Amino acid sequence: MSDPVDRVVVVSDRLLVRTFRPEDGDDLHAYLSQAEVYRFEPGEPVDVAMAHRLAEQRSTGSSFLALELRVEARVIGHLSWHPVQPAHLRTWELGFIVDPRFQRRGYASEGARAWLDHAFTTLEVHRVVARCHPENMASRRTLERIGFVREGCFRKDVFFRSDAHGRPIWQDTLAYGLLEPLEASPRRPA
Numbered sequence: 001m002s003d004p005v006d007r008v009v010v011v012s013d014r015l016l017v018r019t020f021r022p023e024d025g026d027d028l029h030a031y032l033s034q035a036e037v038y039r040f041e042p043g044e045p046v047d048v049a050m051a052h053r054l055a056e057q058r059s060t061g062s063s064f065l066a067l068e069l070r071v072e073a074r075v076i077g078h079l080s081w082h083p084v085q086p087a088h089l090r091t092w093e094l095g096f097i098v099d100p101r102f103q104r105r106g107y108a109s110e111g112a113r114a115w116l117d118h119a120f121t122t123l124e125v126h127r128v129v130a131r132c133h134p135e136n137m138a139s140r141r142t143l144e145r146i147g148f149v150r151e152g153c154f155r156k157d158v159f160f161r162s163d164a165h166g167r168p169i170w171q172d173t174l175a176y177g178l179l180e181p182l183e184a185s186p187r188r189p190a
Helices: 020-032 048-062 107-122 136-143
Strands: 009-011 015-019 064-069 072-085 091-098 126-132 151-159 170-181
Touching: 009 064, 020 048, 020 072, 048 107, 064 107, 072 107, 091 107, 107 136, 126 136, 136 151, 136 170
Parallel strands: 091 126
Antiparallel strands: 009 015, 015 064, 064 072, 072 091, 126 170, 151 170
């Protein structure tokens, strides 16, 4: 399978889901510099220089897709898109972050749905998985709104931070899955 996001652009009503460009650094900084973004995510706020390096890196890779607000021609978030091994199972993992100033407007749902429609119809994807923190109600609602089914809870399976003594602060993770639509499945011989 070729690189699934090689200069791709998927259009929805209000968004372009597209490959990052080196010039997206200022837009990345606008949301990745906010501590609120990392409440349920690994990492910490980035400065302008780091945001520009990230934009450059993402413009040459296939793991992140920009969510560009069409009317303003600015990036307001991103999707992460990673293959799950082994590759022959045709499973991918989806994640998303939207600038807090643009949340609660349906952009994550719209962008993810547009990308998933593209992935299922053109990239031979069979299954998409997603994970989120149990307290991240916005992500849970978004995943369920676009058709994901909660498949389970991994107890204390990951940590992004440590306590004052350097001990991991373990957290649970909810697991979600979405299968390709039946009409997209290859027909089996009778």
